[in-house]
Amino acid sequence: MLTVGDRSQAFQSLNTGARLKTDLNRYSNELSSGKPADVAKHLSGRTAAVAGLDRDIERIDGFLDRATALDLTLDRQQLALASITETLEDSGLRMIVVRSDTTLSQLETAEKLGEDAFGSAIERLNGFSAGRSLFSGVATDRVPLASAQTILDALEIEVAGLTEAGDIATAVRDWFADPVGGFSAVAYQGATGDAAKHRISEIHSIDGTARADAPEVRSALAASATAALSARLSGTIGHAERADLLKGAGTDAFSAAQGLHGLAARIGDDQALIANERVRLGAQRTMFASARNDRVNLDPFESASRLQEAQQSLELHFTATARLSRLSLANYL
Known part of the structure; x- marks a missing residue:
């Protein structure tokens, strides 16, 4: 029988997986386009020059x-x-x-x-x-x-x-x-x-x-x-x-x-x-356009690193989830 704690853990796992997938997609798009998904966030709100x-x-x-x-x-x-x-x-x-x-x-x-x-x-x-x-x-x-x-x-x-x-x-x-x-x-x-x-x-x-x-x-x-x-x-x-x-x-x-x-x-x-x-x-x-790109465009090496980290985090999440799904009292003992 599932307890409230079990359900909470399952929902948390789903949310974590969804967030990691979103991050992976965002970093993948940023690497291919060279542009941040959120320009304002990338510029820490200092958008006047770019505007x-x-x-x-x-x-x-x-x-x-x-x-x-x-x-x-x-x-x-x-x-x-x-x-x-x-x-x-x-x-x-x-x-x-x-x-x-x-x-x-x-x-x-x-x-x-x-x-x-x-x-x-x-x-x-x-x-x-x-x-x-x-x-x-x-x-x-x-x-x-x-x-x-x-x-x-x-x-x-x-x-x-x-x-x-x-x-x-x-x-x-x-x-x-x-x-x-x-x-x-x-x-x-x-x-x-x-x-x-x-x-x-x-x-x-x-x-x-x-x-x-x-x-x-x-x-x-x-x-x-x-x-x-x-x-x-x-x-x-x-x-x-x-x-x-x-x-x-x-x-x-x-x-x-x-x-x-x-x-x-x-x-x-x-x-x-x-x-x-x-x-x-x-x-x-x-x-x-060159001046704008200098302010807005992402460093490709940093983008690649973030994408690799997101991939590794997602893989670890799936691995951990799979192990938890197979966990039983007999295996635990």
């Missing part, structure tokens, strides 16, 4: 995350602008050589290239990256431009009644440059106002990303739209005027391409700043 380092690391991680996301956006913008510029220059080469004695087939080919360049530019400018519009400024939930068809329809109405190539080209340029009406009212639907700053570190920020209403972009769109409009006006202006319109559009295309190169260069400057800051912040993070 400060944790805040510094968290702050740097926030900057690095924002810098990485912004760099991805800028990279996608560079790809889009490079494509627009290349297409604009290719079509400009075909347009700038057009003359009044150019055949109708060659004229129509140049017009088609201009129209394709315009449509391609609109498509690129309306692109998204990671679910965010590339050229809408802070209005990342929507495309910045109306469709190519909508814009050309509006331009056709704008130049209705004009028959001179120079007048038509001027009207198109003015429509795209209008800060209130024209392009701003009909075509552009992204964010307006001052560009939002993107802080990439405690000392540097980027003054927003390129938008589809930038002067360089407007000029590029105006050049290719003029060529596209030439085909639409074939019923109201003559062959010579269409040729003059295309030749002028070709000249404007090369000028606009230079503007796009300049815009891409400014984006490149921002990317260089981001790259430098990421390197600096990365080095700073490594320094803070």
Whole structure:
């Protein structure tokens, strides 16, 4: 018959075994991770320095995350602008050589290239990256431009009644440059106002990303739209005027391409700043993390010793328990 003392001894043995198993698991985890299970206890309650380092690391991680996301956006913008510029220059080469004695087939080919360049530019400018519009400024939930068809329809109405190539080209340029009406009212639907700053570190920020209403972009769109409009006006202006319109559009295309190169260069400057800051912040993070590890990480030899002691204690406990379970009066006597 079990006595109260027997039951008490059994419970005590179970508790001791459970505690030793818990210690063994904790020391095993500490040895494999190199970190204490209870940081506050390991530091004897002196956690202020580690908490400060944790805040510094968290702050740097926030900057690095924002810098990485912004760099991805800028990279996608560079790809889009490079494509627009290349297409604009290719079509400009075909347009700038057009003359009044150019055949109708060659004229129509140049017009088609201009129209394709315009449509391609609109498509690129309306692109998204990671679910965010590339050229809408802070209005990342929507495309910045109306469709190519909508814009050309509006331009056709704008130049209705004009028959001179120079007048038509001027009207198109003015429509795209209008800060209130024209392009701003009909075509552009992204964010307006001052560009939002993107802080990439405690000392540097980027003054927003390129938008589809930038002067360089407007000029590029105006050049290719003029060529596209030439085909639409074939019923109201003559062959010579269409040729003059295309030749002028070709000249404007090369000028606009230079503007796009300049815009891409400014984006490149921002990317260089981001790259430098990421390197600096990365080095700073490594320094803070190393300082934190010096305070928090466990000595592997001490951890191994504690684990070995815990194993030996558990083995002794099991051995003693087994012997006690076999103990009888006859054996005792």
